[in-house]
Amino acid sequence: MSTNQPIIIKRVKKVVGGHHGGAWKIAFADFAVAMMAFFLVMWLLSSATPEQKKAISGYFQDPIGFSSSASPYVIDLGGTPTPAPDNTLNPELPEDSSMPQMDPDEDLDGLMEQLEQERLQMLLLELQAKVDENDMLRPYREQIHLSITQEGLRIQIVDDEKRPMFALGSARLQTYFEDILYMMAGSIRSVPNKISIGGHTDAKPYSGQADFGNWELSSGRANAARRALHAGGLEDNQVARVAGYASSVLFDRKNPYSPVNRRIDIVVLTKKAQQDLEEQAEEADAGTEAQPSTAPAGRPARERMNLFEDGLLQLEQGRG
Template sequence: MAGDSKKVQPIIIKRIKKGGHAAHGGAWKIAYADFVTAMMAFFLLMWLLGSTTEGDKKGIADYFNSPLKVAMFGGSGSGDSSSVIKGGGTDLSNTSGQVKRGQVEAPKRTFNLQALKAMREQQAQAEAARLKVLKEKVEEVIANDSRLAQYKSQIRLDLTAEGLRIQIVDNQNRPMFDSGNADVKGYIQDILRAIGGVLREVPNKLTIEGHTDSKPFSSGDRGYSNWELSADRANASRRELIAGGLPGDKVLRVQGLAASMLYEKDAPESPLNRRISIIVMNREAEDRVFKAAEAEATASAPEDAENIPAMAPQ
């Protein structure tokens, strides 16, 4: 037994083989690169939003709300999206009060009331000078015409707020019309036709007014009165002006004013109150007439629309 214990025991050596990790490959690198790219894009987006003006943000919002509309017609802030600098411009250190290159010319196209007012004043001055020359030309025609020179005292020319006014007044010994009649006398025909020839080349529109004295008709205002008579005389004068060469489309208004605007207020029945007024209207007076006509047409449009009978469905 003792000998057996002295037997050499076998030495068992355990060799532990360390196993290696499995190969992971390069997939983690791709994921990491995607993460870094996403983070960079996120911070770039935050920077862009922080440096974008309110107009740009509104334009971007409009685009995503209705992209087709903004693409075709534009929208609020849609033209500022090319600038990432706050306030626009090219200076990164300045975040406010900058102007982009494309906006430099914008103030020149701004509606300038002062410039428009100055332009209208210049036009009014030029037109007044032109009417003054016309006045001198009419006076020259009357002075050089032997038939008209003798009636010079009955022709009054003056410049008013409406333009050049040419008045042909009556005379006790030389009336323009017979009493209560609208037939033009022969010498008045000569005057009106001569004036029509001069005004033929003037671009301005005309107003022709008939005036009478305050002496009423026996029938009163209910029958044929000074209102109808003054209108008939103004229209008869229009025909003579056209016979003298004046184009018919130059006459803007023909009106009878009866005795509402007396030439001699202290003498209502004076022959000077019986007159024909030809007004070469300036542009301002023309505009007032056209605007009044437009306003009247606009005011009467709803009433006309209500009077249209409804059509029954078929």
């Protein structure tokens, strides 16, 4: 027995163009242009002054009257020229006004000094934190004095009878004192300021050779500190001065023989202090009259700037 089943024929209607047509591109282009115009208007409104916004508002409220009679507001958007303001209603301030005149250069200098002081204060806190957090350096924190002065950040490392910085009568550094200088060198080199290094002794006479005394000893110790800082990463061009002061500037004036008077003084100079130092050096080179010195008779009046290697050898020989 045969059954007649219907035959279904599916015809697929081909759409010309399909999703590859260009109609959507036209709609998208119109949308993009509209969005660009919208954001352009928003940008103009955000950058317009209140007077300009008021003028635009006046134009849209009465465009015909606005165009024929020019802008009734302060800002003119293309009409007839805006008349000059009446000075009688808005008199200008006289030149000899009592209002203070600010000098831009002075403001800039003041700002630079403030930034420099903040930088030195941050350096002080960083050094203090290193000393407090380092187990090897913490025992010596009582010998390290940090302070901000007019010249800059002053770092004074004083001597102690139980923990001397140098060998007796010598410029040879103790190991733990080298560690302190190595630690400080990394922080000091991070700032653009130059430094001044000074060596100090107590008032006890030096018992070495006749050609050497506390002036030479203090200069040698200052130079030894400079070499240790250089070994720790400090560049030589960051050192502005290395000087020996002997016992002319005591830390403890009431007790000139106190061990705290034997110290190394490192000053991270401010820009002004550095300029003053350079001017003094130029005056000395030009042969101008030197400043009075507290050096004893028979010693040079100026501070020792460096101690040469042959002087160090003689100093070591004097110890023996």
